[in-house]
Amino acid sequence: MNGHEERPDQDGARAAQAGADEAEPLGGSEAKLAELEDRWLRAVAELDNVRKRIARDTERLRAEERDKVASEWLPVLDNLERALSAAEGDGDADPVVQGVRAVRDQAVATLNRLGYRRQDQTGVPFDPRHHEAVSTVERDDVAPGTVVEVLQPGYGGDQRQLRPAVVVVATRAE
């Protein structure tokens, strides 16, 4: 009976661990029965745990990959906005600029649909989850801690933030 392979194959080494720790020679028949039933129940319970973990990991894996791929597009969108900023002097009537602006809006909508909301609001309280403050400015017309300028928009939701908005924050005027 003990001649059975404890490890069904080479790759099974880790998988068999749940039971293999107790794979000492067994004593009397009753003890053997108790021991074997215990091993079986442990293996079944571990199988259950592994299957539950798969369900959790699946969503986490997808979200990680979504973050990674979506992040790759942020520099493209940033540069598109830079090209638009440079074109602002050309006037809104330029059909090329209008077309490119529509593409920018489409890119922002695409990120939003993937779960990454654009964060470029001013007048909101500074929130360290969504904002990165790079400078402050004295202001007496807004509450201290108010975002008064967005230097680079952020993208993300409450759960997953692709990157924070880079902002300027108001301080109390002296």
Next chain:
Amino acid sequence: MNGHEERPDQDGARAAQAGADEAEPLGGSEAKLAELEDRWLRAVAELDNVRKRIARDTERLRAEERDKVASEWLPVLDNLERALSAAEGDGDADPVVQGVRAVRDQAVATLNRLGYRRQDQTGVPFDPRHHEAVSTVERDDVAPGTVVEVLQPGYGGDQRQLRPAVVVVATRAE
């Protein structure tokens, strides 16, 4: 001994299946031992299989999500190219057009880095894995079946194709 729960908990129902099928009352002591050892080995083997499946599924899940998120950006890139086509009359010197063209190149490079090569070559043989032919044209200067025009570029590799290139294919001139 048979008073033991075969299913460690409610959610364990599916997980316990590997062993539960054989959970009939056991006969003599030797038979019990053989049966229990068999159950244990089956559960351990199943655990091993499940763990191997996780490794395979992980890469498949990531690739699926990568396809899905990257696909969302193709309409954005298509529209950027349309805006550029509309601007072609304005001449290459326009700094806005130059900037947008650089963004287009950056977007194509991003897709390439993610594993989706741009397919917009003419002069290559029609390949149903990468091309979708929407029309043909009689030509006597190229071999029949040659791609002579790309109406919309495709993106993808040999393994994973985001979308085929939409092409016009040469036929033998009558």
